[in-house]
Amino acid sequence: MAALSYLSVLRLSGEAFMGAVLTVNDLGLPTEFIYSEPLTPTKLQLSLYGTTLGRYLMVDVVGKGLLEASQARGVPVIVGHGDLLPLATRVKRPLCQLSATNQRPLGEPGQVREQSPEEFLAQLSEVHSPYHFRIFDRASFPVEQHLPAFIECAGRFDVLEPQSRVARTLELIREGGHA
């Protein structure tokens, strides 16, 4: 049964970060949701890491920590921001950034049009526009192996819709009503 995960990392005020991973089944229904508590670096860490702190916290601490804690092993991950794509070298899960297009359908579901080594268009459903995929590299995201999961899910729900639920749930947690 196909499944997809959605990873989002938010930058809060200052240098604080907070993230979440939502995993859904082939109907888009949540099977797992984990989040990281707001992480605020100390003054010493701010001084030592300097300008690299933001990227380090987002990718190596919050993003990697969430994906390693997730029980959805091997499930493709859709990241909310392209800065998270380097996570592909740190965790054993395929990562991609997904966006909708207004282009004409490429043909049958599964058709792929390469745009660059890190970007391609893929037809996921019969009549809709293709989706734009952005990946870290081909080695971390074998298209033939992982595209079927996207096709199965896209046939049943909008594969970009769960991202809004991640943001909404994180906002609820930040408001403190459900932490």
Next chain:
Amino acid sequence: MPEPPDTRPVPPLTASGLDEAQLDPADLQALRDAVKLRTCGLEAGATFRRLEDFHPELQLAGLHFVECGLLPLQALALRLAPLPRQAAVRRLAWREPQAVVRHATALAQQQPVRRSRLRPDDLPPAQLKALLAAMYKKYGPEAGELEIAAVFAHVPPEAKAAIGIDPALRWAAFTLPAGTTPQAAHAGYYLVVLRAKNNETRKVLFRL
């Protein structure tokens, strides 16, 4: 105005003098550097009397105390307090930031799941035919008076008690009842909004 003569008594050095031949250049430099450091804590006075004037044994090649105005008492401290051969290195340890991960699956399952309206040509012909057949099966000849206003795909029947539809029929949102696992939700059900000639709407779940 000329500087008044320094008449302070010079305390003698009791230990044997430093032997230049016993010190290598690196040690001489370390001694020189350490003297500069030690004068900071020994209240070096603003004097430029040369130490080696008082203690000839300190007349080492390249070693000049005049830059830091070392007083005889300070020279005694050097003799009595051995200089370190190496700088004391301390490793600054700091706590690596770590993410604290929490589970909140139940909270995520309370969030509405949204389905966009299907466009007229989004349904494959076979499914459209199946939908029309299901309408006739349910409503009989009255089905001919009904218009398909909107279709939303894969709305599980388990969520039928908690379905909300956009007034403009752009989307439908639903949540599963508490205690219903996602694995228990059935696929293949379509939420269809039918409109009669009197503009009355009916919301029906069909399995296609």
